[in-house]
Amino acid sequence: MSANDSESVAVNSQAVNSGSEKQGRTASNAVNTEELLASLSMLNLNSRDDSPESDAEGEQQGSIVAAHLPLKKSISEPMRVIGKDQHLSQLFNRVQSLLKGDSEEAEGHFVPHCPESLEETGLTQDEIERLILKYLLxxxxxxGRQICSQIKLPFSIVDAILKRAKQDQLVAFGGTAEMGDYEFTITELGRERARRYTQECTYFGAAPVCFKDYLKAMEAQSIAKQEATEADLKAAFSDLIINPKMLDRLGPAVNSGRGMFLFGEAGNGKTSIAERIxxxxxxxxxxxxxxxxxxxxxxxxxxxxxxxxxxxxHSEGLFDLSGIDPRWVQIVxxxxxxxxxLTMKELEITQNPQTKICxxxxxxxxxxxxxxxxxxxxQRMPVDELLNRWIVPLEKRYDFLNLPSGKKIQxxxxxxxxFSTNLEPKDLVDAAFLxxxxxxxxxxxxTEEEFRALFELMAPMMGFQFDVEAFEYxxxxxxxxxxxxxxxxQPRDLLLQVKNFCVYKEVPRKLTPAAFDFAVENYFSVM
Incomplete structure (x- = not known):
C-alpha cells in the first residue's frame, strides 16, 4: 500500500466518523472499529516491508482489506477480515465482535458489559481489597491475573489495588509472571487483617454486583415483557400429549406473567406441564x-x-475479548x-451463622x-401463612426482604x-387470594384416544413394540x-411394571394380556 493510499483511507475514515455522530453509540463504535482495523492492517503491512516480497504482498493484502472495509457498511452486517496472516485475521474479527453487546442492547437484549473503571463496578477499593486478602490467605x-480470575474483575482494576496493598505492606512480590504481572504473597500484616475480614464474612469468590445494577437487569429482562405464541407453546410441549383445548387455556395464562392454579386429579401431568411452561x-x-x-x-x-x-x-492469550462482565452468569x-x-425460611434471606454468607x-x-x-x-407450613406472605407481592409485583443487618429492601x-394441586382451589384459599x-x-x-397415544409414545422408550390387541384387552x-x-x-407406570416383570422372568419384552394382568394387580392393589 502506498503512502497516498494510506492517507486516502485515513481521510475517508475521518469523514465517515464525523458524519455518523448522530447515529448513536452502535454506529459510532462500528466506524471506530473500522478505523482501528485499517490502522492495524497498515501496521501489519509496514512490518513486512523488509521482506523481498513485501511490495507484492502489500498490494494483495491492501486489496483484501479494502474489499472487507467498506466505509458505508451496514452495522447489522458482521465485518470479517480475511488475509494470509490468519492470526491477525482472527484478531481483527474478535475486535469486531466486541460490538456485539451494543447491537444486542439496541435490540432490547440486556448484556452486562465488563467494567472499565472502579466506579463502574459499584464497589469501593476496600471491598475489593477484602476479597483479595481473604483469597491470598x-x-x-x-x-495478579489468577486473582482477577477468582474475583471476576479486570486486571486493570485489580492491578491498581494490588499495588496499593503492596505499598501498605499487606502483600509482597513473590516473583515475576507474564505480561508485566507479578506473583503476590500475603505478608504477616496482611494475614492479620485477612483473618479479621474472615471473621466478618468468609466469602472470597466473584466480586458482588451492586443492587442498583441488579434492579436494572431484572427490569430489562422481565418475564412480563415476554410473549409466547401458540407455536412457542406447541414446541415447549412437543414431548407431551396434551389436549388442544388445555393448550389454548394455558397460552393466555402464560402471557399474563402473573399466576395460575393448575388443579386436577393426581397423575394427570400438572407438574410436567408446569416444568415446560x-x-x-x-x-x-x-x-x-x-x-x-x-x-x-x-x-x-x-x-x-x-x-x-x-x-x-473469546480470548487472545491472557486477554478476554468477550466484553462481558464475568460477575454475571447467563442461564436458561x-x-x-x-x-x-417448602417452609417460610426458604422465602426469606438466610445467613449462615458460620460463614456469614447469605x-x-x-x-x-x-x-x-x-x-x-x-x-x-x-406444605409443612400452614396454607394461610403462605398466602398472607404473598398476598401483597402477587398484587404489587414486588416484595420486601429483611437483611441480617436489619435493613428492609424492596x-x-x-x-x-x-400453584399445582390435586385439591380444589376454593377449598384451600379464600376469594381474596383467588x-x-x-x-x-x-x-x-x-380421553381413550389420548391414553392410547401415550402408550404408543412410551412403549418404544421402554423397549416394547406397541401391541393393539394387548392395549384393547x-x-x-x-x-x-x-x-x-x-x-x-398410568401408561408409563404400567409399562414399567411389565418391563420389570420381563426382566425378572428372563423373557423378551412383549406386551401381552398376561403381562398387563400382572401389572394391574400390582399397581391398583390398593387404589
Whole structure:
C-alpha cells in the first residue's frame, strides 16, 4: 500500500466518523472499529516491508482489506477480515465482535458489559481489597491475573489495588509472571487483617454486583415483557400429549406473567406441564453470581436450580475479548420447583451463622422465570401463612426482604407463579387470594384416544413394540369393566411394571394380556 493510499483511507475514515455522530453509540463504535482495523492492517503491512516480497504482498493484502472495509457498511452486517496472516485475521474479527453487546442492547437484549473503571463496578477499593486478602490467605501465592480470575474483575482494576496493598505492606512480590504481572504473597500484616475480614464474612469468590445494577437487569429482562405464541407453546410441549383445548387455556395464562392454579386429579401431568411452561419463552437471562448490599453478600446463582449457558471463549492469550462482565452468569430462564418441603425460611434471606454468607430466597432465584409451588396445600407450613406472605407481592409485583443487618429492601417479584394441586382451589384459599390468581386451569383426565397415544409414545422408550390387541384387552378388562378413569401417568407406570416383570422372568419384552394382568394387580392393589 502506498503512502497516498494510506492517507486516502485515513481521510475517508475521518469523514465517515464525523458524519455518523448522530447515529448513536452502535454506529459510532462500528466506524471506530473500522478505523482501528485499517490502522492495524497498515501496521501489519509496514512490518513486512523488509521482506523481498513485501511490495507484492502489500498490494494483495491492501486489496483484501479494502474489499472487507467498506466505509458505508451496514452495522447489522458482521465485518470479517480475511488475509494470509490468519492470526491477525482472527484478531481483527474478535475486535469486531466486541460490538456485539451494543447491537444486542439496541435490540432490547440486556448484556452486562465488563467494567472499565472502579466506579463502574459499584464497589469501593476496600471491598475489593477484602476479597483479595481473604483469597491470598486461603491460597498463599497467586499471580495478579489468577486473582482477577477468582474475583471476576479486570486486571486493570485489580492491578491498581494490588499495588496499593503492596505499598501498605499487606502483600509482597513473590516473583515475576507474564505480561508485566507479578506473583503476590500475603505478608504477616496482611494475614492479620485477612483473618479479621474472615471473621466478618468468609466469602472470597466473584466480586458482588451492586443492587442498583441488579434492579436494572431484572427490569430489562422481565418475564412480563415476554410473549409466547401458540407455536412457542406447541414446541415447549412437543414431548407431551396434551389436549388442544388445555393448550389454548394455558397460552393466555402464560402471557399474563402473573399466576395460575393448575388443579386436577393426581397423575394427570400438572407438574410436567408446569416444568415446560418456561420453555415457551425460549430465551436466556443474565443473573449476578451474588449481590452486595450494605456489606451483606447474597448469593443469587444456584447451580442446583439454574442451568448455566456455556459461553464461547473469546480470548487472545491472557486477554478476554468477550466484553462481558464475568460477575454475571447467563442461564436458561429459571424454573424453580418447591414441593411439600417448602417452609417460610426458604422465602426469606438466610445467613449462615458460620460463614456469614447469605442465601437468596426462592422467589428471588426464580425472578424472570417460573416458580412452581407443587402439591400446594401439603406444605409443612400452614396454607394461610403462605398466602398472607404473598398476598401483597402477587398484587404489587414486588416484595420486601429483611437483611441480617436489619435493613428492609424492596425487590422485584417478577415470575410466573404456578400453584399445582390435586385439591380444589376454593377449598384451600379464600376469594381474596383467588382474585389475585387470575387463571384457574384444570388438568382433565385423558380421553381413550389420548391414553392410547401415550402408550404408543412410551412403549418404544421402554423397549416394547406397541401391541393393539394387548392395549384393547387392558382397556376393556381393567378400565371399562370396572369403571376406572384414565390417568396420564398410568401408561408409563404400567409399562414399567411389565418391563420389570420381563426382566425378572428372563423373557423378551412383549406386551401381552398376561403381562398387563400382572401389572394391574400390582399397581391398583390398593387404589
Amino acid at each position: 486461603a491460597k498463599g501465592t497467586q499471580t 418456561t420453555k415457551a419463552f425460549g430465551s436466556t437471562i443474565w443473573i449476578p453470581r451474588c449481590l452486595g448490599i450494605d456489606g451483606d453478600i447474597i448469593r443469587i446463582f444456584d447451580p442446583g436450580l439454574h442451568e448455566e449457558v456455556v459461553q464461547e471463549v 430462564r429459571p424454573t424453580v420447583i418447591a414441593g411439600g418441603e 442465601e437468596a430466597p426462592l422467589q428471588l432465584k426464580s425472578n424472570c422465570g417460573t416458580f412452581v409451588i407443587d402439591d400446594f396445600g401439603r 425487590v422485584p417479584f417478577d415470575q410466573l407463579i404456578i 382474585r389475585r390468581i387470575p387463571y384457574k386451569i384444570e388438568a382433565l383426565d385423558p 387392558l382397556v376393556e378388562t381393567h378400565y371399562k369393566a370396572v369403571n376406572r378413569p384414565f390417568r396420564a401417568c
